[in-house]
Amino acid sequence: MKKNELLLSRKPLHVLEKIKENLERLNEKMEIMIEIQRHGKKELEAFPDASLDVMTLLSMPDHLRKTAMTICRCGRATAQEIASQTKRARAVESAYLNQLVLMGYLKKERKGRKAYFYADRENQEHI
Amino acid sequence: MKKIIAVHSYKGGTGKTSLSVNLAASLAKRGNKVAILDLDFRAPSLFSILKMENSTVWLNDYLNGASNINKILKDTNGKIPSSGKLFAGLANPSTEAIRDMSAKDRKWEMRALGRLLSLRNSLLKEEDFDYIIFDTSPGLQYSSINAIVAADLVVVATTGDRSDVNGTSRMLRELYNLFEKKTGVVINKVLDADLDSKKEELNKRAKDVYQVPLLGLVPCFCEVLRAQGNLIFVQDRPDHPFTKILDEIATRIEKNEI
Secondary structure (H helix, E strand, O other): OHHHHHHHHHHHHHHHHHHHHHHHHHHHHHHHHHHHHHHOHHHHOOOOOOOOOHHHHHHOOHHHHHHHHHHHHHOEEOHHHHHHHHOOOHHHHHHHHHHHHHOOOOEEEEEOOEEEEEOOHHHOOOO | OOEEEEEEOOOOOOOHHHHHHHHHHHHHHOOOEEEEEEOOOOOOOHHHHOOOOOOOOOHHHHHOOOOOHHHHOEEOOOOOOOOOEEEEEOOOOOHHHHHHHHOOOHHHHHHHHHHHHOHHHHHHHHOOOOEEEEEOOOOOOHHHHHHHHHOOEEEEEEOOOHHHHHHHHHHHHHHHHHHOOEEEEEEEEEOOOOOHHHHHHHHHHHHHHHOOOEEEEEEOOHHHHHHOOOOOHHHHOOOOHHHHHHHHHHHHHHOOOO
């Protein structure tokens, strides 16, 4: 009986978490669509698997360079972790990170509710 | 405060390696644990200045992902007596290694940057080093820009040479500013350094042309030239004015006065 009660009390929380997770994914997709609309898909597309080396960093616009340099320092990070270092809003960093993914400089990996970004396969979690 | 310091210049022959080694020795002699890394893979020289020609492990191996940094760093073993510790990571001087390092692609350079950035964790945090000093190659090359990006402070060595002044000011404006690096300039090999008018002129140059703090003015000492790289002044000539100036620069860095 107690077990059933516990399950029932957990269920609404679980549903809310699912809704939050879906909203976050939706938000990310919207951010990508906004970026594509703002810049045009062609402009954002770079080489697949492009490398984020210092010469590339130098050629980037200032706002993206800051995000890209922070991810280089962290290795692998979420938008929230990047935002805490750059002191910019999480949503802003999320947009920039997704833009860098579209340009081919970063990879994105989902783990549960969190999205992790990294520049190099060496920073993939399973390696 | 723990720090990674890159010593860089626009042109070669500005005295980068001499400044790097003496700065490292000065920081070590006052009790710090210091690592000096030779990132000038095109013209390695630290092995020669530290008289460690018999080394068999190289920084090249660390950047190639073939070795751990702890296996690369070698204690200078009393070559520089101090109350602290001075370790060196040497660049491989063989022609084959220089050729190999010159032919690296962008992907490799990206990984090399990652490995330099990870020294903050492996050396400053885990091994409790106080300072890491990168002796870089001159100009705008991958290895030197990687070092600049990975550093907390960049010390730019420059001389009075006209092309050096122009190049250095452009490099500060177009490279360092983009990476938002804390930077200080050391004007080296200054002639007539004891003249007040000269000091005034160089202070003005640092302020107006370079637009970064002046870390030190190092006169052109005949004794330094005569030593031909055989002496580490901070160690071998503790009372020489060159040593005193380098100690002052080290104090400013230690006290975070930049």
